[in-house]
Amino acid sequence: MRAHHIVGAAAALAAAIAFFPARVLAAPPNPRRTAVVEVVERVRAAVVNIHSERTVRGPAAEELFAHTPSQNRINGMGTGILIDPRGYLVTNQHVVEDVSVIRVRLSDGTTHSARVLTRDHDSDLALLKIDVSRPLPTMPLGTSSDLMVGETVIAIGNAYGYEHTVTVGVISALKRDVTLNKEISYKQLIQTDAAINPGNSGGPLLNVNGELIGVNVAIRAGAQGIGFAIPVDSMLRTVAGMLSVRRRNGTWHGLVCRDCVGEPEGEKGAATPEASATEKAVSHAVTAPVTAAALARWLLVERTEASSPASRAGLQAGDIVLRAGNLQVSCGLDLERAFLDRPAGDAVPLVIRRKGEERSLKLVLQPVEQAGAPAGAELIWRKLGIRLTPVGVEAVAQNNQQLHGGLAVVEIDSAGLASKAGVQRGDILVGLHQWETLTIENVNFVLTHPDLQTFHPLRFFIVRGGQIHKGWFQQVE
The missing domain is CATH 2.30.42.10 (PDZ domain)
Structure with missing residues (x-):
C-alpha cells in the first residue's frame, strides 16, 4: 500500500513538472553579472592602451607646433578608442603631443606602432592609425544629446599605466566650460565622478548600454570625484573632418551633410536597411553592433556641391543617407569611412530615404582636382x-x-x-x-x-x- 502511494506521488510530481513552463525551473540570473560587467566585456576590445616617448616641454607645451628646446625624454601614457576596423583610433591631442614614439597595445596583448594622421588643438582630439592584418572591433556609438544628470557611466582607460582600468560613477553635470590657462580651454564638457586619472585621457566614457557618450580628458590633477569628457556628438563632427576622403584619399564626393539625432519628422517607424548576408560576410567596415542610439542618429544631406559626384548621382538636399557601400550610415564619420580607401572612379552604391521612400543610387568618386x-x-x-x-x-x-x-x-x-x-x-x-x-x-x-x-x-x-x-x-x- 505504501509503495502504491509513493508511485502515485511520483506520477503527480512528474505531471506538475510537465505542466509548468520550463522557464519556471530555469536557474535565476547571476546577480553578479551586472550591466557594468556586460558593458566591459562587450567593449573592452575596442579600447587600446597608448604608450609613448615624449620630449619634456616648457611653458609653451600647449601650442600645437611649439618649439621644443629640451631633448629630455619621458614615457607617456594614454588611452585610445578604435573607430574603424582598419586600425583608425581616436585619442586626446595632448596624449600624442611632441611624442617621438607611439606604441598601441590591443586588448589581446599585441603591440603596434602608431602614427598621428592629424590633430585638433582646439578640441584636444587626434586621429591615429595602426597597421593591422585583420579587422579590429570598434566602439558602439551613442549620443550625448540625451544625457541625464545622475545616470550611471563607466570609464575605461590606462590609468597610471594600469591597462584597461574600469571605474564607475554618475554624470555630475553637463555643458561645463573648463579653462586651464589663457591658451587651453574646453567647452561643453560632461562632468562625472567616475575616476579619470592620468593615463585615462583619450579613453571612453560609456553609458550602461555600452555606447560611447564621451572621450575622457584628465585635466584636474589631484581632484577628487571631478572628471570630464568631450561629448561624443562633438567628437564625431571633428573626427569626420579628420578622416575626410578629400584629404586622406584625394577623392571627392561633394556631399555636405549634418549629423542629426532623434527620428526625423515624418519618418517614424521607417525601417533601417539591413546588409545582406554576403555584405556582412565580406565587409570589414561593420563590426560594432547597431545600438538603439545608432538607429536614432541619422545623416541629413544639406546640399550637394555644384557639378559634384553627389549631384550627378541625383542626391538632393533633405535626403537621409542610410547606407554607403557595405556600411550602415548614421553620421558623417560613417560616410567618410565608407568612402575611405576607394579609388577615384569607384561607383559606391548608396541607399537613401527621400520623403519616406527608400531609393538606391550610385555615386562615382572623382579626383579632388575635378572639384571645380x-x-x-x-x-x-x-x-x-x-x-x-x-x-x-x-x-x-x-x-x-x-x-x-x-x-x-x-x-x-x-x-x-x-x-x-x-x-x-x-x-x-x-x-x-x-x-x-x-x-x-x-x-x-x-x-x-x-x-x-x-x-x-x-x-x-x-x-x-x-x-x-x-x-x-x-x-x-
Whole structure:
C-alpha cells in the first residue's frame, strides 16, 4: 500500500513538472553579472592602451607646433578608442603631443606602432592609425544629446599605466566650460565622478548600454570625484573632418551633410536597411553592433556641391543617407569611412530615404582636382595672397620632430590676407587650422572645406628664424 502511494506521488510530481513552463525551473540570473560587467566585456576590445616617448616641454607645451628646446625624454601614457576596423583610433591631442614614439597595445596583448594622421588643438582630439592584418572591433556609438544628470557611466582607460582600468560613477553635470590657462580651454564638457586619472585621457566614457557618450580628458590633477569628457556628438563632427576622403584619399564626393539625432519628422517607424548576408560576410567596415542610439542618429544631406559626384548621382538636399557601400550610415564619420580607401572612379552604391521612400543610387568618386575650384596655386593666391613651394623635412624638423615638411612662401601680395596677418616671404607654412600643410592640396583642402566659415579666424603656423609662430587669417572667403 505504501509503495502504491509513493508511485502515485511520483506520477503527480512528474505531471506538475510537465505542466509548468520550463522557464519556471530555469536557474535565476547571476546577480553578479551586472550591466557594468556586460558593458566591459562587450567593449573592452575596442579600447587600446597608448604608450609613448615624449620630449619634456616648457611653458609653451600647449601650442600645437611649439618649439621644443629640451631633448629630455619621458614615457607617456594614454588611452585610445578604435573607430574603424582598419586600425583608425581616436585619442586626446595632448596624449600624442611632441611624442617621438607611439606604441598601441590591443586588448589581446599585441603591440603596434602608431602614427598621428592629424590633430585638433582646439578640441584636444587626434586621429591615429595602426597597421593591422585583420579587422579590429570598434566602439558602439551613442549620443550625448540625451544625457541625464545622475545616470550611471563607466570609464575605461590606462590609468597610471594600469591597462584597461574600469571605474564607475554618475554624470555630475553637463555643458561645463573648463579653462586651464589663457591658451587651453574646453567647452561643453560632461562632468562625472567616475575616476579619470592620468593615463585615462583619450579613453571612453560609456553609458550602461555600452555606447560611447564621451572621450575622457584628465585635466584636474589631484581632484577628487571631478572628471570630464568631450561629448561624443562633438567628437564625431571633428573626427569626420579628420578622416575626410578629400584629404586622406584625394577623392571627392561633394556631399555636405549634418549629423542629426532623434527620428526625423515624418519618418517614424521607417525601417533601417539591413546588409545582406554576403555584405556582412565580406565587409570589414561593420563590426560594432547597431545600438538603439545608432538607429536614432541619422545623416541629413544639406546640399550637394555644384557639378559634384553627389549631384550627378541625383542626391538632393533633405535626403537621409542610410547606407554607403557595405556600411550602415548614421553620421558623417560613417560616410567618410565608407568612402575611405576607394579609388577615384569607384561607383559606391548608396541607399537613401527621400520623403519616406527608400531609393538606391550610385555615386562615382572623382579626383579632388575635378572639384571645380580654381587651380590650386591660383586659389591660394586669390584667397590668401601668397605663392608657396614645398620644402622637405630637413627645413623644419629641427623645430619639432612631429613636422614632416612645409610650404615656403616665395611670393606675397602686400594687399592680401597673409601680408595683413604678418606672413613674410621666406616663412614656411607648416599648419593651417587643425592640419599640417605639406602640399598645395593640403592648403586647398582647408580653403575649399564646406565648414570653412566655422574656422574663422583661420589659424596658421609658420616657421621663421628657427622658431614656430602662430597667427590668424581674418575673413577668409
